[in-house]
Amino acid sequence: xxxxISILFFFMATSSNAQNxxxxxxxxxxxxxxxxxxxxxxxxxxxxxxxxxxxxLEIASKIDLSKENATNSKxxxxxxxxxxxxxxxxxxxxxxxxxxxxxxFDKTTYTIAEKKYTLNDIExxxxxxxxNDARVHFVLVCGAIGCPPIxxxxxLPETLDAQLNKQTKIALNNPNFIKVNSGSKKVxxxxxxxxxxxxxxxxxxxxxxxxxxxREDKIDATFKTSYYPYDxxxxxx
Numbered sequence: 001x002x003x004x005i006s007i008l009f010f011f012m013a014t015s016s017n018a019q020n021x022x023x024x025x026x027x028x029x030x031x032x033x034x035x036x037x038x039x040x041x042x043x044x045x046x047x048x049x050x051x052x053x054x055x056x057l058e059i060a061s062k063i064d065l066s067k068e069n070a071t072n073s074k075x076x077x078x079x080x081x082x083x084x085x086x087x088x089x090x091x092x093x094x095x096x097x098x099x100x101x102x103x104x105f106d107k108t109t110y111t112i113a114e115k116k117y118t119l120n121d122i123e124x125x126x127x128x129x130x131x132n133d134a135r136v137h138f139v140l141v142c143g144a145i146g147c148p149p150i151x152x153x154x155x156l157p158e159t160l161d162a163q164l165n166k167q168t169k170i171a172l173n174n175p176n177f178i179k180v181n182s183g184s185k186k187v188x189x190x191x192x193x194x195x196x197x198x199x200x201x202x203x204x205x206x207x208x209x210x211x212x213x214x215r216e217d218k219i220d221a222t223f224k225t226s227y228y229p230y231d232x233x234x235x236x237x
Contacts, residue, residue, distance in 0.1 A: 029154035039149025040237035043093045061111040071157045078155045081122045084110040097232040098143035134199040135164040138171045146231035172214045187223045194227040
């Protein structure tokens with residue numbers, strides 16, 4: 001009898017967790033559709049009515065990722081990062097830049113998946129270290145104009161790979177993000193490529209090799225690369 005009761009509780013817990021993560025994704029999608037447009041976030045509206053954001057983060061705090069597969073977890077962490085960043089900005093809003101908020105990335109913690117994490121923890125430990133996928137740099141949005149733009153839908157497990165490819169292609173084909181000067185044979189890259197250089201190079205390949213995987217107009221491999229200053233202006237609507 002005890003054995004059957006244990007099995008029953010296991011299935012109940014598993015079902016509850018599945019429901020929670022499904023709710024997390026659906027509520028995140030609705031929140032972003034309402035508060036994000038053209039890569040900008042309506043921080044003022046969220047600050048005036050933070051209930052839906054707080055509700056989503058409360059759900060996120062109780063999810064047990066040990067019961068989820070890698071794709072579910074990866075999609076979860078990408079959304080959790082972007083939502084936590086918005087929460088961090090809204091808490092101190094109005095500000096001109098996310099860098100105006102002391103400790104936003106490395107000190108402020110959020111309870112996510114039953115533990116406390118900083119934004120840097122989520123980016124570096126839960127995503128970069130676990131998945132070794134450089135495309136995440138084009139979906140994690142640090143709240144600044146210099147970041148690849150935030151989209152107004154959630155990243156979902158069933159569409160995640162396609163979404164990662166799409167956002168990477170959008171960023172790497174954007175002339176304001178990858179600044180090619182064919183005349184001088186130079187290309188200026190976002191500082192993302194400088195800060196996370198090792199994520200974009202492997203097995204003898206360099207940043208241009210990585211970029212060309214996603215570009216329609218390929219960059220000549222002989223072009224000299226440099227990094228332009230990051231624009232930390234807040235991505236407010």
